[in-house]
Amino acid sequence: MTQFTRREFLRTGAAGTGVGLLGLSVGGGLAGCAAPLTADIAPNTRRRVIVIGGGWGGATAAKYLRMGDPSIEVILLEPNREFVSCPFSNLVLSGVRAIDSITFGYDGLRRHGVRVLHEAATAIEPDRRRVRLADGYLQYDRLIVSPGVEFQWEQVEGLAANQDKVLHAWKAGPQTVQLAQQLHSMPDGGVFVLTVPPMAYRCPPGPYERACQVAWYLKT
Structure with missing residues (x-):
């Protein structure tokens, strides 16, 4: 496995995949795509890394960046x-755990010094090194993109x-709670x-783990 130093990690302009999955657009000035932005909601006064997405990947990256430097x-x-x-x-x-036991807030990240903004990124402008939000933008030195996936119901x-x-x-x-109630x-x-979707899909062991838990519940 290749080992990266902190400096090598920070030299990476943007990390992560799935930018298009959650509706983020990436481009230059994006002229005509949105109203002009007039406000930098948090002027950058020191080295800044922005992390898009607070799931396993984004939260872990944010925490260890702060711990590392x-x-x-x-x-x-x-x-x-x-x-x-x-x-x-x-x-x-299966009733072994409650939904509350796997639900977490972001205060732990705040204690590590991560600034958590409950805002959605609407676009990335790599040429200007900024991320668009609904009411302004944020400048960055480095960007990590880890938005996860969303379902395309249509x-x-x-x-x-x-x-x-x-x-x-x-x-x-x-839906986890609703399915448990059913x-x-x-x-x-x-x-x-229970059906198993064609590969590739998120979390390949998931359907089989679920089948085992449901079988355990029905038998006990």
Whole structure:
């Protein structure tokens, strides 16, 4: 495995994938795509790294950047105020864990000196080294892009209108609780059907872990 020093890591202009998955646009001036921005909401006075996304990847990167060099200003952009962990979420289905036990706020990152802004990045302007927000922009020296994935409900006809009925709980959160409630209210002799999507998909062991947890619940 290649080893990187802190300086080599910070020389990377932007890390991460999936920029297009959550609707972020990347370009130069992006003329005509949005209203002119008039405000830098946090003028940059020292070295700054912006992290887009507060999931496993983004939160971990933000924490260890601050631990590695406290002189660096680290700003995390994450619209949600809580993070619900996909790992261990199958245990909620079987009743082994409660959803609260896998739900976390961002105060831990703040204690490490990370500045957490509950804002969504709307565009990246690499030529100007700035990230657009709804009401302004943020300048950066280095950028880490770790937004995760989101579902494209419109890709399957009728799915968007019925997403509260067709529960997958692939993204941990409210659907995890709903699916657990459905499972727990199943009558004796009921049928639980689970399909495995074609590769590649997020978390390959997930369906098999879920099948094991559901089977354990039904048998006990």
